[in-house]
Amino acid sequence: xxxxxxxxxxxxxxxxxxxxxxxxxxxxxxxxxxxxxxxxxxxxxxxxxxxxxxxxxxxxxxxxxxxxxxxxxxxxxxxxxxxxxxxxxxxxxxxxxxxxxxxxxxxxxxxxxxxxxxxxxxxxxxxxxxxxxxxxxxxxxxxxxxxxxxxxxxxxxxxxxxxxxxxxxxxxxxxxxxxxxxxxxxxxxxxxxxxxxxxxxxxxxxxxxxxxxxxxxxxxxxxxxxxxxxxxxxxxxxxxxxxxxxxx
Amino acid sequence: xxxxxxxxxxxxxxxxxxxxxxxxxxxxxxxxxxxxxxxxxxxxxxxxxxxxxxxxxxxxxxxxxxxxxxxxxxxxxxxxxxxxxxxxxxxxxxxxxxxxxxxxxxxxxxxxxxxxxxxxxxxxxxxxxxxxxxxxxxxxxxxxxxxxxxxxxxxxxxxxxxxxxxxxxxxxxxxxxxxxxxxxxxxxxxxxxxxxxxxxxxxxxxxxxxxxxxxxxxxxxxxxxxxxxxxxxxxxxxxxxxxxxxxxxxxxxxxxxxxxxxxxxxxxxxxxxxxxxxxxxxxxxxxxxxxxx
Numbered sequence: 001x002x003x004x005x006x007x008x009x010x011x012x013x014x015x016x017x018x019x020x021x022x023x024x025x026x027x028x029x030x031x032x033x034x035x036x037x038x039x040x041x042x043x044x045x046x047x048x049x050x051x052x053x054x055x056x057x058x059x060x061x062x063x064x065x066x067x068x069x070x071x072x073x074x075x076x077x078x079x080x081x082x083x084x085x086x087x088x089x090x091x092x093x094x095x096x097x098x099x100x101x102x103x104x105x106x107x108x109x110x111x112x113x114x115x116x117x118x119x120x121x122x123x124x125x126x127x128x129x130x131x132x133x134x135x136x137x138x139x140x141x142x143x144x145x146x147x148x149x150x151x152x153x154x155x156x157x158x159x160x161x162x163x164x165x166x167x168x169x170x171x172x173x174x175x176x177x178x179x180x181x182x183x184x185x186x187x188x189x190x191x192x193x194x195x196x197x198x199x200x201x202x203x204x205x206x207x208x209x210x211x212x213x214x215x216x217x218x219x220x221x222x223x224x225x226x227x228x229x230x231x232x233x234x235x236x237x238x239x240x241x242x243x244x245x246x247x248x
Numbered sequence: 249x250x251x252x253x254x255x256x257x258x259x260x261x262x263x264x265x266x267x268x269x270x271x272x273x274x275x276x277x278x279x280x281x282x283x284x285x286x287x288x289x290x291x292x293x294x295x296x297x298x299x300x301x302x303x304x305x306x307x308x309x310x311x312x313x314x315x316x317x318x319x320x321x322x323x324x325x326x327x328x329x330x331x332x333x334x335x336x337x338x339x340x341x342x343x344x345x346x347x348x349x350x351x352x353x354x355x356x357x358x359x360x361x362x363x364x365x366x367x368x369x370x371x372x373x374x375x376x377x378x379x380x381x382x383x384x385x386x387x388x389x390x391x392x393x394x395x396x397x398x399x400x401x402x403x404x405x406x407x408x409x410x411x412x413x414x415x416x417x418x419x420x421x422x423x424x425x426x427x428x429x430x431x432x433x434x435x436x437x438x439x440x441x442x443x444x445x446x447x448x449x450x451x452x453x454x455x456x457x458x459x460x461x462x463x464x465x466x467x468x469x470x471x472x473x474x475x476x477x478x479x480x481x482x483x484x485x486x487x488x489x490x491x492x493x494x495x496x497x498x499x500x501x502x503x504x505x506x507x508x509x510x511x512x513x514x515x516x517x518x519x520x521x522x523x524x525x526x527x528x529x530x531x532x533x534x535x536x537x538x539x540x541x
Contacts, residue, residue, distance in 0.1 A: 107507065111511060112461070236504060247496065
């Protein structure tokens, strides 16, 4: 069996193993690499948003005299000023502010779940995972309402130059501004919402495994930490989406 | 021979007085107050700006001297501070006190006679708050941080008031940003220096458990306030939107550092947050200045 020792592969190409690259486990390193690739995707989306946004004219005149038109880019705080149950009241960016707060708080409960995992406290991990899942659902429901409102539009709508009226926004027409504004809104916040949805699914899985004692048997709660990384990432991305979409 | 020795003594004394002003710390205070002064001025008058900076420096130096006189015995207990002029005996309490009075007098003369009494009173208030309220409170507990954040946040406000002689929302917002910034800034430092602080009996971290997750969460909560606040100068029409975006991006990164501290709960993450706080405030203030309307 002398041939077992002679390899046809060059020495320097063989993976040696037995080391811990970047001082993290394999799963966590792969999660970081995935998050890095996702960062590129979101950056690409936000950069294209910026390019298209500035290729359109901005409203000239005082902010308080702003009027909607399909020729210039809208001022976001005038578009997103509705809050559920407060019909007809102008509350610029209040609802989206609440959504952001919910998501950040769910990141806090995620940290608490990870910390409970370090202590191997099963009951605490379950408790904080449940809060995190609840936060995720609250965010998704708020986003559904926000989308619904955006799609249906206001009662007044927008009267075009030819007299036709436009109500709400979809991929081809938009009462708030150029159709590109609605396209980007649906695509970027939708892409982020899908991430939140996947995060909630992952969180539910982790909760299920924790409740069944899978991690207790395994001897560590590393999975909570890995999913925690993803959840923080989704949170961080939202703050940037919020900044560029709702504030600029 | 004698001449050389006496020159040497003179140099040592000069060095000791220089150390007593805590030059590096004071310069950062002067920087933020000069930002407030310049933001309020329609055009920069360099002679006025330099004069104001001298007054700001003297105010801070006087406050630092009061602090060092009161804490001279505690400073001996901490490795970080045992070489300060008073605990090491390079200066006597009397020498320090006289120098402190001179600094305070210079500051008050300039502010009251060259600028206005409002700025002078605010500077006096921050000196008293820092020297006689914050310093003794440090041994009482975490309340000291909230009290200390007031004089820590006054500088840009004093600068604004010195320039235009009236209060308003604008100096208020500069104050608010710096006020909330103090909490992550100060607690990151307290975290890093916790061993030294414990020796002197200072308990300044927000959670009674000291360096734990609950302190980290409270640090995060105070940092959260910076995100909406950084937009206020834009909505008040003080600055353009570009500086608001820069402030938001740096605020988000600063907030991410507090999450990093919550995940790691260790000294290294606290040290990174501390450097983050050193970067955040000047970047945001310079952005506002460049983007002034």
